[in-house]
Amino acid sequence: MNNKTKKILHSSEFYVGIIIILFCMLIQVRSGQFFTGNNLVDIIRSFTIPVMFCVGELMVLISGGVDCSFPAIASLSMFVVCKYLEDVTTNPLLFFVVAALIGLAFGVLNGVIIGKYRFPALIVTLGTSSICWGVMQGVFQSREYPLCATLLAVGKAKLFTATNAETGLSSDLPMITIFMVLLLLLGWFILNKTMLGRGIYAIGGDIIAAKRAGFNVFGTTVFIYAFSGMMAGIIGVFRACMLQAVHPNNLEGLEMTAIAACVLGGVSITGGKGTVLQACLGMALLTVVSNSLILLGISTHWQNVVTGLIIIAGTAATAIQNQKNAKKLAVKLTES
Amino acid sequence: MSDYIIRAKGIKKYFGGVKALDGVDLEIKKGEVHCLAGENGCGKSTIINVISGFYTPDGGELEIDGVSYPKMTPQQSIAAGIQVIYQDLSVFPNLTVMENLALNMELASGKKFVSKKRFREIAKEAVAKINFEIDLDEKVENLSVADKQLIAISRALLNNAKLIIMDEPTTAITKKEVRALFNVIRDLQKQNIAILFVSHKLDEVFEIAERFTIFRNGKNTGAGDASELTQEKFTYYMTGREIKETPFIYEEKPGAKKVLELKNLNLKNGFKNVNLSLGEGEILGITGLLGSGRTELVQALFGYHKADSGEIYIRGKKVQINSVKDGIKNGIGYVPPERIVEGVFLPQSIKQNISIEKWDEWAGPLGIMNEKKIEEVVNDWVKKLRIKLHSIEDPMNTLSGGNQQKCVLAKWLILDLNVLILNGPTVGVDIGAKFDIYELVKSLAANGLSVIIISDDIPEILSNCNRVVVMRRGEIVKEGLTKDMDEASLAEFAVAD
Numbered sequence A: 001m002n003n004k005t006k007k008i009l010h011s012s013e014f015y016v017g018i019i020i021i022l023f024c025m026l027i028q029v030r031s032g033q034f035f036t037g038n039n040l041v042d043i044i045r046s047f048t049i050p051v052m053f054c055v056g057e058l059m060v061l062i063s064g065g066v067d068c069s070f071p072a073i074a075s076l077s078m079f080v081v082c083k084y085l086e087d088v089t090t091n092p093l094l095f096f097v098v099a100a101l102i103g104l105a106f107g108v109l110n111g112v113i114i115g116k117y118r119f120p121a122l123i124v125t126l127g128t129s130s131i132c133w134g135v136m137q138g139v140f141q142s143r144e145y146p147l148c149a150t151l152l153a154v155g156k157a158k159l160f161t162a163t164n165a166e167t168g169l170s171s172d173l174p175m176i177t178i179f180m181v182l183l184l185l186l187g188w189f190i191l192n193k194t195m196l197g198r199g200i201y202a203i204g205g206d207i208i209a210a211k212r213a214g215f216n217v218f219g220t221t222v223f224i225y226a227f228s229g230m231m232a233g234i235i236g237v238f239r240a241c242m243l244q245a246v247h248p249n250n251l252e253g254l255e256m257t258a259i260a261a262c263v264l265g266g267v268s269i270t271g272g273k274g275t276v277l278q279a280c281l282g283m284a285l286l287t288v289v290s291n292s293l294i295l296l297g298i299s300t301h302w303q304n305v306v307t308g309l310i311i312i313a314g315t316a317a318t319a320i321q322n323q324k325n326a327k328k329l330a331v332k333l334t335e336s
Numbered sequence B: 001m002s003d004y005i006i007r008a009k010g011i012k013k014y015f016g017g018v019k020a021l022d023g024v025d026l027e028i029k030k031g032e033v034h035c036l037a038g039e040n041g042c043g044k045s046t047i048i049n050v051i052s053g054f055y056t057p058d059g060g061e062l063e064i065d066g067v068s069y070p071k072m073t074p075q076q077s078i079a080a081g082i083q084v085i086y087q088d089l090s091v092f093p094n095l096t097v098m099e100n101l102a103l104n105m106e107l108a109s110g111k112k113f114v115s116k117k118r119f120r121e122i123a124k125e126a127v128a129k130i131n132f133e134i135d136l137d138e139k140v141e142n143l144s145v146a147d148k149q150l151i152a153i154s155r156a157l158l159n160n161a162k163l164i165i166m167d168e169p170t171t172a173i174t175k176k177e178v179r180a181l182f183n184v185i186r187d188l189q190k191q192n193i194a195i196l197f198v199s200h201k202l203d204e205v206f207e208i209a210e211r212f213t214i215f216r217n218g219k220n221t222g223a224g225d226a227s228e229l230t231q232e233k234f235t236y237y238m239t240g241r242e243i244k245e246t247p248f249i250y251e252e253k254p255g256a257k258k259v260l261e262l263k264n265l266n267l268k269n270g271f272k273n274v275n276l277s278l279g280e281g282e283i284l285g286i287t288g289l290l291g292s293g294r295t296e297l298v299q300a301l302f303g304y305h306k307a308d309s310g311e312i313y314i315r316g317k318k319v320q321i322n323s324v325k326d327g328i329k330n331g332i333g334y335v336p337p338e339r340i341v342e343g344v345f346l347p348q349s350i351k352q353n354i355s356i357e358k359w360d361e362w363a364g365p366l367g368i369m370n371e372k373k374i375e376e377v378v379n380d381w382v383k384k385l386r387i388k389l390h391s392i393e394d395p396m397n398t399l400s401g402g403n404q405q406k407c408v409l410a411k412w413l414i415l416d417l418n419v420l421i422l423n424g425p426t427v428g429v430d431i432g433a434k435f436d437i438y439e440l441v442k443s444l445a446a447n448g449l450s451v452i453i454i455s456d457d458i459p460e461i462l463s464n465c466n467r468v469v470v471m472r473r474g475e476i477v478k479e480g481l482t483k484d485m486d487e488a489s490l491a492e493f494a495v496a497d
Helices: A003-010 A012-031 A037-062 A070-084 A092-117 A121-138 A149-156 A176-193 A195-205 A207-213 A217-243 A254-265 A276-296 A300-327 B044-051 B074-079 B097-108 B116-128 B145-157 B175-190 B202-208 B231-239 B294-302 B324-329 B339-343 B350-362 B371-384 B401-413 B431-446 B458-464 B487-495
Strands: A158-163 A170-174 B004-015 B018-029 B033-037 B059-064 B082-085 B163-167 B194-198 B211-216 B219-225 B258-267 B271-279 B283-287 B309-314 B317-319 B332-335 B419-423 B450-454 B467-472 B475-481
Touching: A003 A012, A012 A254, A012 A276, A012 A300, A037 A070, A037 A158, A037 A170, A037 A176, A037 A195, A037 A217, A037 A254, A037 A276, A070 A092, A070 A121, A070 A217, A070 A254, A092 A121, A092 A149, A092 A217, A149 A170, A149 A217, A170 A176, A176 A195, A176 A217, A176 A276, A195 A207, A195 A217, A195 B097, A207 A217, A207 B097, A254 A276, A254 A300, A276 A300, B004 B044, B004 B194, B018 B033, B018 B044, B018 B059, B018 B194, B018 B211, B033 B044, B033 B202, B033 B231, B044 B059, B044 B163, B044 B194, B074 B082, B082 B145, B097 B116, B097 B145, B116 B145, B145 B163, B145 B175, B175 B194, B175 B202, B175 B487, B194 B202, B202 B231, B211 B231, B219 B231, B231 B431, B258 B294, B271 B294, B271 B450, B271 B475, B283 B294, B283 B431, B283 B458, B294 B324, B294 B332, B294 B419, B294 B450, B324 B332, B332 B401, B350 B371, B350 B401, B371 B401, B401 B419, B401 B431, B419 B431, B431 B450, B431 B458, B458 B487, B467 B487, B475 B487
Parallel strands: B018 B219, B033 B194, B033 B211, B082 B163, B163 B194, B283 B450, B283 B467, B332 B419, B419 B450
Antiparallel strands: A158 A170, B004 B018, B004 B059, B211 B219, B258 B271, B258 B309, B309 B317, B467 B475
């Protein structure tokens, strides 16, 4: 076996990919409904928003940090633009720009505090998260709110409709998916093709060595959290578009899903390692599972239990592998 | 043009009220190997940081290649040809060899985008400078310390280095690797590159250095030609006290039972057919290369690994050691080489660290600790081992490496041990503390404790153990009394293939 095949066989992407395929087959065999156009489109629809959050989270994780604030930042930005811009403009772009700026502000706040004082990212972002939820509820009196016509149109814009001939059910693939693809490509490009991206890996590998090598550690840290925050603002508005309504608390808890998806895909929770592909596969697995259990006749209440079990089993598999490697003996004994 | 690459005169550096450097001189000629020695906290790292531009000195003059630098930035230092190879090597474990080699250069030239092709060219150029053969696409975390070091050296050479500062480059590598490193250093010297070699080890200084400078407490205590140095002078300059090693003398009492006996012990990928015995009050040295099975063997005694077959006898009684708990139950204490990661809880108090193995015994009903008793015993051992500390309530990480090592010893000595195993007890420990540790071990042995010491440092084994075994590829290839052995033949046994 040559080196390249060996590397692929040992990669976590390979195993997560296999598990996803096996899972899809199982559902197909049991329900006959998995590989139908509308079901696949449905899965992509529910994959779109969470996987976009994964890009920011991935960068933060690689740098050795963690970001728990993006659902709150996304919700706040989304609520503010939906409530206050509907009478001001009919240009959808403006909604996204303002939301991006609000997200950027909170992201920079995270980045500066974490980069300058090296406080634990978990605590800092939990703090920002709490502030965002509080401001949204206290200052802006958040509640469920009808979406304005401008954004309704963005949400309804579709690439195509897939209809299931058997059941007559149909699903639209939204234009927003294009943005998802672009964001994933952007994440891949930054991480792999720019010195900034290599700096993120370097910081996650050894922050002191990164400083000595001449990386701008503070600037890179601010960029990572700012990027995550800014994208959160934009994605928040996309979420409202796809739901066709403003649900201020709809994203709560998604930070854990995004972190779990990344780790499940093979991203290291302690920093330094991870790829966009791994984050995508992790999120794909979680999405397929939670979306398809219903096809197997498992009630929605049990979906969370199954998702939880998969997260634990997946991370346990990696952890056990690492422990085994750490304790493996490799003394070359004399041949007898 | 100056004959000197570095001329530092009367350099002073204060941190708050602490004088880290109190007017030290350091002169390094072009193309020479210069050794800088001194105990921890003597100012070695501070002077390195001054030369590399990370610290601005509070006084004194610094000249690099004849040019005076009153205030120097790290960039100016690099431009003047100074490269530092830190003890931690400053490599990125999660990146490939190629990236590790190329990133600094690419950053320095202000590149914003990654070009794999350019990366590869730079990396190839770097490894070619020292004829270093390595898979450029391998992740650095999968490499040995020696290879990581060569990566750091090749990386340093990319910047047209005129002086390479190596901060204790030999602490984490084996004898064989040290030899390879010295060949690289001699090669660099031929290219007129000066090396500032920071080391505590006299034999290395003799072998590689032409001149030396020694610091103690931020002051110069000695400088000159390496050929004039003797062991006594060297340790005196470093510690300020006369250190005389007493050889360990052991006399077997007739009819005494063996404390530990191993019969045909085997562990797959660890060691095979090991037969070994240890008498009361003996100090047994085990040496061999990394990966010779020496660590695996003692870990099996301690219960970290479970031997596949064979028999272990403690004081004539056959025992089963399946877990660390069994090891401790049978009175086997193990002090690991990386005490920082394996043996201590750094943020916890010294008291807790020393007393942890006895908690079961000292806890009353309901699990309430007898604090007074604990303090008494801990203070007693702190005194016996001469551990330098402020209060036993202070966290462990306030102590120096040598004192931490002594605390780990104390933790085991509190128990009634049959065998104490020390794995690399003096790696990264100051010469004074090292001496203290060995004197202590010898006095413990004189009182009847049996000790096993694992070390790369053959002179250390020869002067502190009464018997030695050499392991190679999981087997014992040589065994005998230290008084019948010499350094060269032992080293030969360890590497011979």
